[in-house]
Amino acid sequence: MAIKAGELRHRVTIQSYVKGGRDDDGYELPSEWIFYKKAYAKITPLSTKDLLSAQAADSEITARMKVRYSTGLDIDTTMRVVWKGRLYAIDSQGLDDSDSGLEYTTFTLSGGIEQFKD
Numbered sequence: 001m002a003i004k005a006g007e008l009r010h011r012v013t014i015q016s017y018v019k020g021g022r023d024d025d026g027y028e029l030p031s032e033w034i035f036y037k038k039a040y041a042k043i044t045p046l047s048t049k050d051l052l053s054a055q056a057a058d059s060e061i062t063a064r065m066k067v068r069y070s071t072g073l074d075i076d077t078t079m080r081v082v083w084k085g086r087l088y089a090i091d092s093q094g095l096d097d098s099d100s101g102l103e104y105t106t107f108t109l110s111g112g113i114e115q116f117k118d
Contacts, residue, residue, distance in 0.1 A: 008040040008068060013082040014075060036079060042066040043083050043109075060110040061091055069102050080111075087111055 016036040020029040044064045065081060065088070081088040094105035 007042050008066070010041050010043045010083060011038060012041045012043065012065070013038055015080050015082060017078060017080075033080065036075075039067050041081075041083075043081075061108045062111065063088060063109040065090075065107045065109055066104050067094075067107075069096065069105050075105075075107065081109060 014036045015033040018032055018034050020031040023029055042065070044066070046062055046064070067075075075090065075094060077090050077093065079090050081090060088109035088111045090107050091110050092108040094107055096105055097103040
């Protein structure tokens with residue numbers, strides 16, 4: 001079953017963390033989050049039932065993110081997602097859909113509390 005285009009209606013920004021190093025003069029450069037890519041996704045906050053189950057299992061997962069499958073999509077757990085001014089840590093490697101494995105990829109997210117200003 002193909003994923004509907006309207007289902008992926010949330011525009012998210014994926015950021016990658018870059019550790020600081022030293023410049024040519026030996027001064028320390030700051031570590032920072034940088035833009036990795038924008039993507040259309042479906043962000044689904046966990047239901048109250050799922051949230052209580054996650055808390056009972058000592059998990060901080062608060063949402064799921066579904067994106068269209070792509071072989072060039074190199075999203076991993078060292079990155080974060082910005083959506084509606086909220087920051088979400090990516091807590092899991094992508095799980096491919098159960099039909100063909102080539103339709104979409106789902107990630108679990110935690111956080112969503114911090115406000116992010118551009």
